[in-house]
Amino acid sequence: MNSSLQNQNARAKSLILKWFDESSQPPEMRGKLASGVDRFIDEIAKRASWSECMTVLLGDHSTPHFQASGQGWRADPCKKGLAVSTIVPGWGFGWRTVFRDEYVHNVLSWLGHYARQYVHRAHVAKVLMIAWERDRTVLHPFGSEGHFQRYGAITPPALPRTALSTAVEASVNCWGGVEAAPRSRSRWTRRNTFDPAIHQAVFHFLRARSLLSSGFELEALVAFDCVLQALQTIVWPRATGDPRRSRSDLIATLGLHQDDSQLAEHVYFLRNEFAAHAGGWRWWDTGEYVNDELMEKVSDVALRVLNSAADAEPTTRRISPEPDNWSDWLIESFPLLFSAIWFRA
The missing domain is CATH 1.20.120 (Four Helix Bundle (Hemerythrin (Met), subunit A))
Known part of the structure; x- marks a missing residue:
């Protein structure tokens, strides 16, 4: 491991332990959490082929009728609403075998969940702005319904384009298909909401x-x-x-x-x-x-x-919207991301 990567790993670890020291955490768990952070960093580096395709259904009183897409996301209208699918790193599952201690598992599995959730919401934010720009419609990113598919752990890995196409088919099956929609050319498809x-x-x-x-x-x-x-x-x-x-x-x-x-x-x-x-x-x-x-x-x-x-x-630019390696992206951008995704005590 080169010195730059070691420094980035140490910086991420120190921020997590700083949160531990400044909040009401059980003091006896500090050493276990410190060791757990090392395993967390090692584990996400091993998950390069793990991913998850998350889909949410947006819209209630009004259903925007447009199609938009970018690297790692796409939005397609269905009968019940606008289906937005995103490709996120496989950090929201599979932690039970990595962390045996319940406290360490609770903290670091939530960290993985929040980090991959941030990627999802960053993509969805583009769609929300397109909907406002186009139709003056305010949508909520959580959506009323959703589905997901995980790749890499049990199901074979899939290319983002393949995973997104599969998600569109699932959305049509769940929420009904509609006639072809105009494609958005909004600048928000390329803006960095990360x-x-x-x-x-x-x-x-x-x-x-x-x-x-x-x-x-x-x-x-x-x-x-x-x-x-x-x-x-x-x-x-x-x-x-x-x-x-x-x-x-x-x-x-x-x-x-x-x-x-x-x-x-x-x-x-x-x-x-x-x-x-x-x-x-x-x-x-x-x-x-x-x-x-x-x-x-x-x-x-x-x-x-x-x-x-x-x-x-x-x-x-402080953070890449299209990283080649998600684990490197998380560790390199950790100071910026940690303050955005983690709850303060």
């Missing part, structure tokens, strides 16, 4: 639209502002000012208009005065500030910033 900042910004934008449709204007205002706040965690090259601290500096760095900066700062002001904190003045009259016209403008700005950030992401 970056936690982009991924989280998608979540906040869609949550804001859902809140707004239910009449929760103040809560939606906070969520729209959180789109920008999430994107500020990226260290942007050739930054104008300090985009990690200032909404207007982030917008200027992404090359958007000054009017967008002024509105973003106004939203941040309203968030702090009325929504995120208890304000000291005219709380009954927030409707005079947070009206339908303003909220649509805020939504447009948040979406433009999100789109621009997603298009600019390759200039500051």
